[in-house]
Amino acid sequence: MHMHKFEKAWLIFGIGSLLVFLTVLGVSAFYLGNQPPSCLATIDPEKVDTTAPFNEPGLKKVEGKDWDYELVFVASAFSYSPASVEVPYGAKVKIIATTKDVVHGFEVAGSNINMMLEPGYISEHITTFDKTGEYLIVCNEYCGVGHHMMSSKIKVVK
């Protein structure tokens, strides 16, 4: 099978760029720790309200961990608990969330916080809130007739 020399050059250049690109993604993921949210912990979806930490949704100061606060969200059709929360500026926060019924999304608009909430699973994301302002949380996975009404708010305050 014959391959034109220009095609060889094109493919070598293309595959070379691809390798560089994948290396960048890999270094970011495994060396810098920028992995997509992939929490492996599970929960009984029928008992969310009585299982810690979901029995107390909201912001909680923690000690002796790599983060300063834990921010717990419980999603259900068609709302989040808490419906609004204030976070101190500059705080390093671990967001912990789950759903009581169907699959929901958890997206903080205008940020990189974006994860799926699936019944039986816990989703986590660690972030630092280094810009003040009001951030809208929207459900970005179809969950039923009230899907587009499902939202919450994070206010980052000094």
Added chain:
Amino acid sequence: MFNPAANLKVDRRDGKLAMAHFYVAFTALAIGGLAGLLQTLVRSGKFELPAGIGYYQILTVHGVVLGLVLTTFFIMGFQLAATSKTSGTFTKKQRITGWVGFWLMTAGTVLAATMILLNEATVLYTFYAPLQAHALYYIGLTLVIVGSWVDGAAIIMKYAEWRRKNPGQPSPLLTFMSLVNTMMWIVATIGVASTVLFQLLPWSLGIVETVNIGVSRTLFWYFGHPLVYFWLLPAYMAWYVVIPKVIGGKIFSDSLARMSFILFLLFSIPVGFHHQLMEPGIDPAWKFLQVILTFLVVIPSLMTAFSLFATFESFGRAKGATGLFGWLKKLPWGDARFVVPFIGMVTFIPAGAGGIVNASHQMNQVVHNTIWVTGHFHLTVATSVVLTFFGVSYWLIPHLTGRKLTKAMNKLGIIQAVIWSIGMTFMSGAMHAAGLLGAPRRSSYSEYGGAAQAAEWIPYQVAQAIGGSILFLGIILMLYIFINLAFFAPKGEQEFPVGEAADEAEKAPMVFENWKLWLGITFVLILFAYTIPFIDLIQNAPPGAKGYKLW
């Protein structure tokens, strides 16, 4: 190479079978297109649906009817016609197999559509559990899939017959490509068929109470990504084989075309996790492995881009073109059969670039489930693929109905593609932009309690409605052309263009026809990418989820 089995014209009886598929496909275009228009209007905030029809109900119609019905019927019709043309008329047994497949798919479509219209299945075309649709919806979708297998069996039977009669010869290129796409489809649909038959159907019938969400989603996306390549490869068939003949040039290389199809077979399937990057329950190392496998399709894509433009340039230079880009002027810019798919090809450049963003592991966090994604696949499938299908229709429909594409219809075809491009630039462009600002996909109009961020999205939603309205004009025009070509165009002979390879003397290596080898590697890659994370999802599963009907 001389192939005595090939027909100058597709046999009339095979033509009828292909046309049956196209009637359903274009009916789907009409219904799904209307649903799409209504969605963009609702989301602009200036329009409400009458008679209590729900936004998510028409969204389900749009996704099922365009994403599953239009594509599958068109592709099967095209592949059946291409196989009959290049490998010879179907035997009676093969043709009956095709008809059984067609009727199974049609029955399934009617069943699923009825459930959607009765508001018993407002679960969108991805039907993510634990939203629970009526059992008949799942049965309908199963019939569509099983029907497509039976349809595909006709192609496989014809291929096997051709190889038996021509020992030691590489199969005709279009038949080879149809076969690769059919096999990829069969391997991929095993995933969605498994979740529907073994999980969702028993659960919707009340036989089991709960369902394993992680397993169901993984089986769905094992199918969901190859689905998009199943849409794309028939467009590649037209680009590789048909377009060179339309412009009067040659296929750049028969062997390299086969190789790129084989690479698509290998790398289309073990990649579903890149749709599940934001999900819990899957170890990020396995996600990353599938991200790498996802990016390997860049290689056949680069090969395809090279071949197509090499064909264009060789043709232009043979016509006396000079300078770096002089050959562009020699291309037949007045021929809809070339121009319409060409716009599709060019669209694939930004479309592919957006796809690279989506699959980029952590970068997916920025755009996941935002309307950016909707903008992305309206460039890939709803422009690159669909415009190529329209371009194919302009010669294939009259070829099969014994009519001719008139000058007026040719011109209308080009106008249609221009309207489509303008509409899509507005709609998809606004979707990409709003998505980067965080606007979610699959959501009705909402001001989110007067949030400032949500207010920023609304002007883009108005732009989407303008784009959607222009696109709907394009759909009306396309339906007009289809009806003309099927029933009213003057009788005559319309060519089925099949290109010859520039390297005709060089026989394609027979290793490309070794299906034990290629399917073997396909399965090894699938097992490599999926076995361990799949066992994890079963062994470490949380308690199952009960069904909900929240619409």
